[in-house]
Amino acid sequence: MLALANIGLAVYLASKVKETSRAVSTDIIVKGACVYETPFDFRHLDTLHKGKGAEIETYDKRHNHLGAICPHCGAYKPGSLVPGRMLPKN
Numbered sequence: 001m002l003a004l005a006n007i008g009l010a011v012y013l014a015s016k017v018k019e020t021s022r023a024v025s026t027d028i029i030v031k032g033a034c035v036y037e038t039p040f041d042f043r044h045l046d047t048l049h050k051g052k053g054a055e056i057e058t059y060d061k062r063h064n065h066l067g068a069i070c071p072h073c074g075a076y077k078p079g080s081l082v083p084g085r086m087l088p089k090n
Contacts, residue, residue: 027090030057035087041066042087055080063087 065085
């Protein structure tokens, strides 16, 4: 039963990766990085962090900050949400 649940989770995660891979570049530039729009949110590479400390900043469709994602594992980094931070609108 556990293996079946893991297979279901793997299929679900694979579908989410496929959906978020449809990112389209926008005209918005933040800290020298291009902002990409996915079907769910906006994302850009945080240019202040490199290597293992790299982060992808995410914003909802209303341009409110959601936090930072680890590009290596895809998980949100705890405590990375900055209240009041907004993505500039073009």
